[in-house]
Amino acid sequence: MVDVLAAGGASALAVVALQVFQSGPLVAALLALVAYFASQATRTRRAYPPGPRGWPIIRNLLQIPQDNPWFAYSAWADTYGDVVHLEALSDHMVILNTAQAAKDLLDGRSAIYSDRPGSVMADLSGFGIEMPMLSYNDEWRRQRKIVAQSFNSAMIPRYYPIQEHEARRLARGMLERPETLVSQTKTRIAAIIMRVTYGYTVKGEDDPMITVPFAAMDNFSYATEPGVWMVDFIPQLQYLPRWMPGASFLATAERFRELEHKASWSPYLWCKQKVQEGSEEACLVASALSQFEGKMDDEDEAALVWAASSGLGGGLDTNMSTIFTFLLAMTRYPHVQAKAQAEIDEVVGTERLPSITDRPSLPYVRSVIAEVFRWYPATPLGLPHALRQDDVYKEHLLPKSSIVIPNVWRMTHDPSVYPAPDEFRPERFGGSDGEMKKATDLVFGFGRRACPGAQFAEGSIFAIVATILATCTVLPKTDGQGAPIIPAMEYTSGIIVFPKHIVCDIKPRSQRAQELLEDYLSRSE
Numbered sequence: 001m002v003d004v005l006a007a008g009g010a011s012a013l014a015v016v017a018l019q020v021f022q023s024g025p026l027v028a029a030l031l032a033l034v035a036y037f038a039s040q041a042t043r044t045r046r047a048y049p050p051g052p053r054g055w056p057i058i059r060n061l062l063q064i065p066q067d068n069p070w071f072a073y074s075a076w077a078d079t080y081g082d083v084v085h086l087e088a089l090s091d092h093m094v095i096l097n098t099a100q101a102a103k104d105l106l107d108g109r110s111a112i113y114s115d116r117p118g119s120v121m122a123d124l125s126g127f128g129i130e131m132p133m134l135s136y137n138d139e140w141r142r143q144r145k146i147v148a149q150s151f152n153s154a155m156i157p158r159y160y161p162i163q164e165h166e167a168r169r170l171a172r173g174m175l176e177r178p179e180t181l182v183s184q185t186k187t188r189i190a191a192i193i194m195r196v197t198y199g200y201t202v203k204g205e206d207d208p209m210i211t212v213p214f215a216a217m218d219n220f221s222y223a224t225e226p227g228v229w230m231v232d233f234i235p236q237l238q239y240l241p242r243w244m245p246g247a248s249f250l251a252t253a254e255r256f257r258e259l260e261h262k263a264s265w266s267p268y269l270w271c272k273q274k275v276q277e278g279s280e281e282a283c284l285v286a287s288a289l290s291q292f293e294g295k296m297d298d299e300d301e302a303a304l305v306w307a308a309s310s311g312l313g314g315g316l317d318t319n320m321s322t323i324f325t326f327l328l329a330m331t332r333y334p335h336v337q338a339k340a341q342a343e344i345d346e347v348v349g350t351e352r353l354p355s356i357t358d359r360p361s362l363p364y365v366r367s368v369i370a371e372v373f374r375w376y377p378a379t380p381l382g383l384p385h386a387l388r389q390d391d392v393y394k395e396h397l398l399p400k401s402s403i404v405i406p407n408v409w410r411m412t413h414d415p416s417v418y419p420a421p422d423e424f425r426p427e428r429f430g431g432s433d434g435e436m437k438k439a440t441d442l443v444f445g446f447g448r449r450a451c452p453g454a455q456f457a458e459g460s461i462f463a464i465v466a467t468i469l470a471t472c473t474v475l476p477k478t479d480g481q482g483a484p485i486i487p488a489m490e491y492t493s494g495i496i497v498f499p500k501h502i503v504c505d506i507k508p509r510s511q512r513a514q515e516l517l518e519d520y521l522s523r524s525e
């Protein structure tokens, strides 16, 4: 009997209730009640997926690691399997440790797995309206459509000249001032995104059109940091009067909101002005404005502003992280660098610079990039999804509102899929684009929330990687005795991660490569 109830017995009882309805409403009502309670029993009886044993009431709260949690989650994968369940107080968390589980649920059942967990502090600070944070609702659809239109396959080649131009400026800048490569990379990647989004040409590292969004992004990281804001645990605190001791977070949130507003509206209004003057460059905002043909209400305009600003939010740190991981790999694996450079010399020659259209003829460079994505994904736990309703997977109950975390780190370091996963070995893909795509797809996320800027990002990464390989040699720094200092494989923690030690020398590959860069830049600047 217990088995019958657990395996759909509740609905069997409901059918019986219907059948006897004619024989008397009272009997039918009683049976319906039994069916209801049986369905509740089914829900509680069906087990959650396995996971570490917690404490009463707080459950796993103290076991959820703060730093680099993907390592602990991956260790739990060995013990508990591909889907791990955790509970903190009354919140449920589900970790997906295999590509198959992520595909089955986040891709296959995306209609119910596409929400995002809320954050009260992020909402108060004005970040809740940004696309990556939005629930799976009409506002999200509206913003997503705007971004998707500008970054679909047909549009991508239009951005190649911008991506190549900035990649070449970056390579020259790194050769001239290798000690500032971090800030230069940030500026040049931001320059690509600002030009494609707003048609705006960044003036330099101090240009407020990028420094203000950078400051707003720092605020975003702080506002969304788990465990920092009491209001995220007790939402009622948001209604405290501002003068009350302990309510200073409200003033902080207001400061964040004002800066976020400025960061998002200033470049938009700049572009709108250009469109009104008829002097705009083709870009995301200009093309969206032309589609509205002057019939845009306030909601449409706000959606366009937030959709546009999500490009910098989504694209800056993720691209930077990927480029820094590439530089780290090149300092640690000089033979890989030499092999990729040899391929470029053979295919592109030494009389011109590589372009993104060379990508199909450079399979080893493509493998290097796929291996960078796999070796240290910029977002080792992707972005969390949230589950809209109770679901059952492999006989286990995944409860409504669970935070669902794809453990991308584990997926790209599963030794049964990627032997010796910590080694940087582009040869592991055997030159197969299908194998490379399997790894790359994982780092750009899942289902309806998968990164809308993926193809565009791949273009920027290819332009930068191929240009650096063609024109520079990335070397470890040396100590007083001339011995190489190999940077440790240490990364920051957080949603988007960076190598802790971005320490390398950048030397020109040849006199000719440097001349090519100078020739190109003197013609285009």
Ligand code: HEM
Residues within 6 Å of the ligand: 131, 132, 133, 144, 147, 193, 310, 311, 312, 314, 315, 316, 318, 319, 322, 378, 379, 382, 383, 384, 385, 443, 444, 445, 446, 447, 448, 449, 450, 451, 452, 453, 454, 456, 457
């Ligand atoms: C190497 C570069 C990049 C990586 C690794 C990356 C990765 C990701 C990941 C993992 C997600 C979450 C997917 C999910 O929820 O399952 C995401 C979302 C997003 N990305 Fe990217 N991204 C990159 C570049 C970009 C660029 C260049 C843009 C825009 C120009 C962009 C815009 C976005 C936006 C707007 C979202 C939120 C989508 C949504 O919530 O519906 N990303 N990205």
